[in-house]
Amino acid sequence: MSRLAINGGDAVTKNWLVAKGLKKRRDLERQFLLEAYDSDVWDDWPETESQASRFAAEWAEFCGSAFCALLTNGTHTLQVALETLDIGAGDEVIVPGLTWQATASAVCDVNAVPVIVDIEPDTLCIDPALIEAAITSRTRAIIPVHLYHRMADLDQLSEIARKHNLAIVEDCAHTHGSRWRDKGAGTLGTLGSYSFQRSKLLTAGEGGALLMQDEQIYWKVVSQRSCGREYRAGIKIHSGNYRMTSLQAAVLRGQLMAFRENASLIDARGRDLDRAVDAAPGVRSLRRHKAITRQCSYMYAFLLEPQEWPDIPATEFRRALAAELGIEFYSPYTPLSHSEVYYPHSKKRHHLNKAYLGSISPSRWDLPICDDIWQNRAVLALWPVFSVAAEQVSLLTDAIAKLHKERDELRKGIRRRTNHPGKAIAALFL
Ligand SMILES: Cc1ncc(COP(=O)(O)O)c(C=O)c1O
Structure with missing residues (x-):
């Protein structure tokens, strides 16, 4: 039997x-959504009162961040973060081998090279011990992912970043509410990137946010997410539209009330x-x-x-x-080295030259721990x-x-x- x-x-x-x-607070989600609808302010405009400006302030406060800018999703947040740091052609960015493809795709989409590093077998996050060997004169940033049920080792990563003058962009898509030495995830790097996509702990169907502690970086992100309008950024930057709507932010406000508990x-x-x-x-x-x-x-x-x-x-x-x-x-x-959703060479935008195409080939990387x-x-x-x-x-x-x-x-x-x-x-x- x-x-x-x-x-x-x-x-x-x-x-x-x-x-x-x-807990869920559907009542508050609905209330804020109606308030957004009735206010006729459906978008997110700088220095304009809206459900978006409120959620941005509340999310910043919840995470302990000085600034927060809302964006379309957790892929564009990574791309805009890199562009804000002026990372692009000729640069390299270190990413972990076990992550959703967006972590590496965002690097290719600014024409930089993702350098893929293996993970720690007992946390599944990027292995700090392997990072220094991956750093070259072209390396500009590390994107650690706080993957699944753990945070990447921000102590060691910060030390390495300081030593080599690199930025850290924390990919926090999996870790809303986590804290490292009582500081919110996404506030220890230069920028922290969140996704509010359907499956995440907080969701508006889609959506994203960037946290930052530096006001100049905040205004640069606000400019970048809004077609390069200058606002207070003080620079002229070519960009696109990566803004969230206030209707999405209203739903997220209700969810955050429940998430606090x-x-x-x-x-x-x-x-x-x-x-x-x-x-x-x-x-x-x-x-x-x-x-x-x-x-x-x-x-x-x-x-x-x-x-x-x-x-x-x-x-x-x-x-x-x-x-x-x-x-x-x-x-x-599936590790990025053979993921079924990571094909950077198939996008014509990435056909800059033979050397670049070779450098972004996923099969370049051997990731035995990720594979195991x-x-x-x-x-x-x-x-x-x-x-x-x-x-x-x-x-x-x-x-x-x-x-x-x-x-x-x-x-x-x-x-x-x-x-x-x-x-x-x-x-x-x-
Ligand atoms: C680790 C990680 N980074 C980035 C993203 C991209 O977020 P989005 O789907 O909002 O673009 C995801 C989405 O699942 C993710 O898991």
Whole structure:
């Protein structure tokens, strides 16, 4: 008789996330949205009172930033950040190998070269120990990504940046609300970039924000996001339209009201989930740097110890765990060196010359840690997992322990499932 839910046995639970611990303030979202609508101020104009100017001020205050400018999305924020720092043709920018393609695409889109560096195996963020070897006379900036359930080591990165006179643009798309030594993510680098895209902890469907501590940089961003209108930037810059609407900002204001309470809950539940993982066999939580004073995450992540799961691919572990707990578990991004969404050479704008095309070729980079994490180790759950009730968290330990105990059944089931012709074809693409 099958014991594992994936083979038709009883699941550990059918309603793991029923608690709905994370708050929503739909009432405020709707109220602010109507206020924006009725005000007739639907855009975001400098020094003009609007839902956008209010959200920008509130987001800056929540993160502890001197300035905040709202933009269209978390891709344009990176591009505008680089252009604001005057980074472009002839320059290099260091980025991690495990991230959404935007982190590197933004570098190509200003005609600079993304230099792709491997990650730490226990935090999944860029490995500071590998950065100095990647620095050349052309390097201008580092874009660390605070990926999934951890922040990149801002102490070491700041030290390296200082030593080599580099800017840091923090990519905070995954980490709204996290704090490093009690300073908000995005406030320790020269600029901090946020995304408010659909899947993120705060969302207006789309949207982005840049944080900065320097007023001159703020006005340069305001100019850049608005077709190069000079405002108080004091320079003439060619640019495009990268502005958010006040209607989006209104929704984000309502979400921020709820998020003020959710942030500490996400941090506490993340620690509980880490403890639950560490109490289970064959897996371990990510290393949490002691400087992280609050960890808020777009995805919860933990790692498999592959030697504990012989002949059981990570994909199969994730499916079996999903069947036990009734929620989806995901694999991480494909490393940029062979990502299916990172093809910078396919864009004619990047055909500057043969040397440039060669320098942006993703296959240039060998990223063994990224590859191992991607193929064999990382297990991810989207942020609603943080709504699990405190007394239900240990079901994660139970589910993993059950899979570990029934490894033989799991292994045999893989053979049975992949013998089915449809599944066998699917397996070829995993
Ligand atoms: C790490 C990272 N950086 C940048 C982005 C780009 O943000 P957007 O989708 O708002 O353009 C994303 C989006 O998922 C992301 O995950």
